Structure formats: structure tokens, C-alpha cells
Amino acid sequence: MSLRLTERLGVADVVTLLNAALGVVAMAAALVGEPEWVARLILLAAVADALDGIIARKHDSTEVGPYLDSMADIVSFGTAPGLFLFAVVQDVWGPVTGEPLEFAAGAAAAAIFVIFSLVRTALYTVYVGPDETRPGIQNTLASTLLVTTYLAGVSSVPVLLGVSVVVSVLMVASVPYPKISARDASVMGVVQIGAILAPTAFYRAFPRALLVAALAYLLLAPRFYWGK
Numbered sequence: 001m002s003l004r005l006t007e008r009l010g011v012a013d014v015v016t017l018l019n020a021a022l023g024v025v026a027m028a029a030a031l032v033g034e035p036e037w038v039a040r041l042i043l044l045a046a047v048a049d050a051l052d053g054i055i056a057r058k059h060d061s062t063e064v065g066p067y068l069d070s071m072a073d074i075v076s077f078g079t080a081p082g083l084f085l086f087a088v089v090q091d092v093w094g095p096v097t098g099e100p101l102e103f104a105a106g107a108a109a110a111a112i113f114v115i116f117s118l119v120r121t122a123l124y125t126v127y128v129g130p131d132e133t134r135p136g137i138q139n140t141l142a143s144t145l146l147v148t149t150y151l152a153g154v155s156s157v158p159v160l161l162g163v164s165v166v167v168s169v170l171m172v173a174s175v176p177y178p179k180i181s182a183r184d185a186s187v188m189g190v191v192q193i194g195a196i197l198a199p200t201a202f203y204r205a206f207p208r209a210l211l212v213a214a215l216a217y218l219l220l221a222p223r224f225y226w227g228k
Contacts, residue, residue, distance in 0.1 A: 008064055012056035016068045019048035023076030030083035035091050038084040039147035040196045045076035046140045047192060050185060070125045077139040078117030081146055082110035085164055088150060092157050109161045116168035117142070123172070134177050137218060142167035144192075145214050151199045151207035170218075178225050180217065188213050 026041035049072070056065055089096055089106035096102040117139040128134060145167050150160060180188075191213065194206030217225070 008062060010056075010062045010065065011059060012052045013062055013065050013068050015048055015052035015055060016065070016072050019045045019052065020068075020072035020075045022048060023072065023080045026076070026080040027083050030080070030087040033087055033091055035084055035087040035150065036199065038080065038087055039151050040199065042076060042080055042084065042143050042147050043151075043192055043196050045080070046144055047189060047196075049073070049076070049140055050189060054182075066125060070121050073121050073139055074118055077143040078114045078121070081117075081143045081164075082114040084147060084150075085110045085113065085160065088155070088160055089157055092155055105157075105161060109164045113142075113146075113164050113168050116171045120171040134179070135175065136173045137167065137170045137177055139171055141214060141218065142171050144210070145218065148195065148207050148211045148214060151195055151204065152211045153204050153208075175222050177217075177221055180221075184217075 022041050022045035026038045026045065029037040029041060049069075052069065086106045089102060093099070093102050096106060120136055120139055124134065146160070146164055149163055154160065188210065191206055191210045194201075195210050199207050
């Protein structure tokens with residue numbers, strides 16, 4: 001039996017696979033100790049994730065599309081952010097192989113983020129329809145908040161580990177979040193590209209603006225989102 005790739009995969013699926021590929025490259029960057037590049041690649045994967053959704057809505061999603069999207073999310077917005085945390089710990093605190101407490105802190109935060117992202121993605125795929133208000137924050141938003149905090153200039157390991165735990169729990173919280181409007185997604189996308197290409201330009205203006213926008217959605221969207 002042939003898998004019939006050209007018949008069963010669409011353009012949106014190819015972009016989803018690009019998202020996953022960027023997540024793998026981000027993980028490779030984490031392994032060689034480049035947390036800034038990990039952060040930038042995760043943001044680029046988030047751009048690809050947004051694009052595949054736009055393309056899927058315009059040209060109809062394939063049957064395999066939702067499954068590919070879920071698996072790509074685990075790579076780019078689950079495992080890659082987890083390794084990002086560990087890369088930051090090693091970059092700021094130095095090699096942690098001989099420091100059991102520091103190793104445990106980094107590994108635990110990474111594992112918590114990956115597990116909650118995995119649970120959120122699985123539950124969302126099975127139980128939440130595409131047009132429903134989504135409970136919990138998206139793992140793309142959780143990853144964006146985490147890596148943008150770092151790109152905005154916060155390199156304190158305890159703070160970043162704390163942020164990771166908070167956004168991990170928020171991924172499975174019962175708070176409903178509306179889908180972001182196309183207009184707002186476009187504006188945030190432009191700022192996100194700026195954060196990817198020039199994270200330190202103008203006193204880190206792009207990642208700081210992106211962080212403010214992400215926090216505004218996080219705090220205000222459940223009750224006051226203007227895009228509904």
C-alpha cells in the first residue's frame with residue numbers, strides 16, 4: 001500500500017513540517033549552548049504555525065493535517081522550549097553536570113513544560129473543536145512568553161524557571177481563551193519577525209513589544225478581548 005504523499009499532503013501540511021523542522025534545529029542549537037538562537041528559532045516556528053493555519057483555512061485542511069499540526073506542536077512548542085530552559089541554565093550557571101541541584105532544577109522545569117504541552121495538545125486534539133473557545137493558553141503562546149522574556153533581556157534563571165512553571169500550568173487551566181483575530185495576528189507577526197531578525201535593536205524594542213502584547217492577551221483576552 002502506498003502512502004500517496006503527494007495526494008494526501010497539502011500546502012499547509014508542508015508548512016507544518018517546516019514548523020517541526022525549525023523545532024528540531026532549535027533543539028540542535030540548545031545542545032550546542034545557544035539559547036538566543038533557540039529562542040529565535042522557536043519564534044520562527046510560531047510564525048510557520050500561524051501560516052499553516054491561514055493556508056489550511058483558505059484551501060481546506062487535509063485529513064492528516066490536524067495530526068501533523070499536533071505532533072509539530074510537541075516538537076516546536078514542547079520539547080524545544082524544554083531544551084531552551086536547560087540551555088539557559090547551562091549558559092548562565094555554567095556546566096551543570098557536576099552540580100546535582102542545578103541539573104535537577106533545569107531538568108525538572110524542562111520536563112514540566114514538555115509534559116504540560118503534551119497533555120494540552122492531546123486533550124485539545126481530541127476534545128476541542130476548531131471553532132470553540134479554547135481552554136488554557138496555547139502552547140505557542142506559552143513558548144512565546146517564555147522565550148520572549150529571555151530575548152527582552154531577562155536572563156535570571158530563577159525568574160525564567162518560574163515563568164516556565166506558570167505558563168505550563170496555564171496551558172491546562174480552565175480559563176477560556178478566544179482565537180486571536182487575523183488583524184491582531186498580523187500585527188504581532190510583524191513585531192515577531194522584528195524580534196527574530198533584530199532582538200537587540202533599539203534596546204530590545206521588538207521582543208519587549210512582543211512580550212507586552214503577549215501578556216496583554218494573556219491577562220485581558222478571557223474577558224475583554226476586542227477581537228471577538
